[in-house]
Amino acid sequence: MKLSVIILNYNVRYFLEQCILSVQRSIKNIDAEIIVIDNNSPDDSCEMMRRVFPEITCIENKENVGFATANNQAVAIAKGAYVCILNPDTAVTETCFKEVLAYAEQHPNMGALGTFLMDGTGDYLPESKRNLPTPGVALKKMMGKGHKKNGYYASHISEKGEGEVAVLVGAFMLLKRDVYNTVGGFDEDYFMYGEDIDFSYRIEKAGFKNRYLGSTAALHYKGESTVRDKTYLKRFYGAMHIFYEKQLSLTSWQKILVKMGVFAARAAHPLLGASAKRQRTHIEQSIVFTNDFSLLKKLSAIYNDELSSSAIAVLEDTILHNTEIIFDADYISYQRIFTFMQQMSNKGNRFKIKPPGCNFLLGSDQSDSKGSVVKF
Known part of the structure; x- marks a missing residue:
């Protein structure tokens, strides 16, 4: 088998369903499998898996064992020559896995490969490629210099570049x-x-080279897995302390300074800073791009008839502003949806996607806050 796609889920049932549907499209002509592992979600994720995807292996943990342990569990039963660790709050293009596998085959000493990740607003997520967060680099990030040369983010490679x-x-x-x-x-x-x-x-210490491929895009509703609260801060900065202790050769004085720095950063972190960066704009119109009249009728009932439909040709020639844009993934490919979202980001637009064959919409107007599910 060529590929095993590992999806670790916790409490994001609707996002998980879209993720699987997009992956199924992407592996259509690849000898591949999907393995879902659920960390004791309190929602109906596992029931949905049994009902909608009975053919997919789903490991149901009886407790939340965390990211590392759960992914290791799934990889232990994987059959693919390659594995892809994938968040459940993501969606991939129809050609994603064909492209990344072809790239991997061209780089035999490759370690891990990442892609261009965008959030639900169409904005690029700079954590798609990063430098090693040494204490000095981490300090730069805390001072707001993470995007500078040799900073937290790997700016030596362009967003659409590779290397x-x-x-x-x-x-x-x-x-x-x-x-x-x-x-x-x-x-x-x-x-x-x-x-x-x-x-x-x-991976790099073992002699392999991690790589980034910006020509392939994936959608990551980051707020579903990264809620900025006190628990997040405790876990994030605690993880950084573990990394410094285990992996970097620091003197005793450096360890003391790192511990003090991690504590200070956690105490001073602006919990709401990331979510506040994008101001909500007034939506002037709502448009659904579909050729399904019954879908338009159902959504019109939700939007009180303040909804129009349009053909995909409109998006080819027009840049919309201050518009709620609904994409029907039964009508438009994820590849084109992601392209349109990138073209129309930062123009006051909001985006929602109806996954193929589904009776709900998914969207996220903030990179670091919970997204929305509209059921119909």
Whole structure:
């Protein structure tokens, strides 16, 4: 088997369904499998899996064992020569896995591979490619200089470019299963956050090269897996402390300074800063791009008839502003949806997607806050 796609789920039932549907499209002509592992979700994720995707292996944990342990569980039963660690709050294009596998085959010494990740507003997520967060680099980020040269983010590669990069994000990581096993998988001392940094670092220490491929895009509703609250801060900065203690050769004085710095950063972190960066704009119109009249009728009831429909040709020639744009993924490919979202980001637009064959819409207006599910 060529590929095993590993999706770790916790309490995001509707986003998980879209993720699987998009992956199924992308692996259509690839010898591949999907493995879902659920960390004791309190919603009906597992019931949905049994009902909608009975053919897919779903491991149902009886407790939340965290990111590292759960992914290691799934990879242990994977059959693919390659594995892709994928968040449930993502969606991929129809050609994603064909493209990343072809790229991987061209780079035999490759460690992990990441792609261009965008949020629900169409904005690029800079954590798609990062430098090693040494204490100095982390300090730059806390001072708002993460995008500078040699900063937290790997700015030496353009967003749409490709090349070697030190650290990738765990929302999308493709690598050979042999490489995964060679480095021992994810370090289970981490519960959530920091595992991807540690994993990327150990891959490179083992002699492989992590790479970034910006020509392939994926959607990541980041707020579904990264809610900025006190628990997040405790886990994130705790993970960074574990990484510094285990992986970097620091003197005793440096360890003391790092511990003080991590504590200070956690105490001073602006919890709402990231979510406040995008101001909500007034929506002047709502348009659904579909050729399904029954869908238009159902959505019109929700939008009180303040909804119009249009053909995809309109998007080819027009840049919309201050518009709620609904994409029907039964009518438009994810590839084109992502392209349109990028073209029309930062223009006051909001985006929602109806996954193929589904009776709900998904969207997110903020990178670091919960998205929305509209059922009809």
